[in-house]
């Protein structure tokens with residue numbers, strides 16, 4: 001039997017692919033249209049280099065930082081991802097790992113576990129919302145997040161409901177009734193250890209979104225929640241200013257790539273933004289957030305915390321993003337691969353791999369603190385950076 005410990009995120013992904021039914025695995029691969037943005041998210045990290053020193057290297061490295069007033073042991077935040085039914089404990093397992101490593105956790109409003117169950121682990125929850133439903137429903141969700149002790153709200157804006165991938169989208173049922181279970185049986189039976197983990201848990205993969213239901217309401221299915229979101233008129237800047245004013249604490253806007261949008265996000269009073277293209281799931285051909293990062297940092301970085309997400313797979317990637325001005329990165333697929341491969345321990349494993357990668361990169365480039373990293377610490381090819389908007 002393979003060792004449970006994996007030494008890279010790439011290995012976690014290979015194990016996840018072996019363990020998960022193909023439709024579940026490809027739901028995590030996601031991406032839109034031709035997958036240009038998801039590829040560029042990874043390619044951009046490959047294009048940046050380092051110039052290591054060989055002596056006078058720092059004996060100790062300080063990885064700590066702060067984001068939105070929260071102390072982080074390293075510049076990493078768990079990015080919200082929906083319906084983590086890749087593992088019976090889903091978001092609760094991720095939350096336990098986040099607590100064990102002292103990392104805040106973004107919790108999707110499309111999560112398969114309730115914010116109350118996730119908060120009960122002691123995690124620092126950053127509750128993620130879409131502009132979905134009526135204002136009263138949104139106020140109710142904010143109020144629920146506050147009662148559950150959420151430390152911040154993440155509002156995700158980079159989703160344009162694009163359909164279709166050149167490699168095909170997996171069939172995912174709305175509910176797991178008998179008919180759908182029979183249809184999915186061959187896939188499940190081909191992945192006995194995944195199936196066995198569900199049998200042992202005594203539950204079925206849940207496709208419900210408990211954080212989208214008001215008290216006493218039936219929990220909507222993922223597609224029910226998605227339908228509500230699709231039917232909601234897209235938000236204006238005034239709508240977003242209203243939402244920001246309805247939440248007293250830290251407020252992060254996720255999905256900004258353009259400098260003009262970044263200025264508006266700052267002006268509406270956000271505490272932070274994440275430069276992101278939703279992991280390559282927004283308009284295909286949006287460049288990697290890593291290319292757009294420096295320009296955004298230049299216009300708003302001294303006033304609000306600028307984060308980045310998309311394509312982070314190793315500690316060196318974190319160092320590259322922080323060198324270009326991100327206060328921290330948010331990780332998505334990296335921890336999902338860990339969760340699928342080995343539950344809570346797999347997510348901890350991913351966080352440990354990233355931590356040791358940050359540390360060894362900093363040793364090599366002679367950086368004593370993540371807070372001192374600068375653009376001079378990376379080697380960027382000509383024309384690497386993109387300034388989106390004006």
Ligand SMILES: Cc1cc2nc3c(=O)[nH]c(=O)nc-3n(C[C@H](O)[C@H](O)[C@H](O)COP(=O)(O)O)c2cc1C
Nearest residue numbers: 028079080081082108156278279310311331332333
């Ligand atoms: C399977 C999947 C589900 C996601 N669900 C959400 C979500 O519910 N809310 C959200 O704000 N972002 C969601 N995202 C985007 C992530 O938060 C993050 O922006 C992205 O995964 C970062 O790219 P990476 O996966 O390359 O790290 C999702 C991404 C994936 C891959």
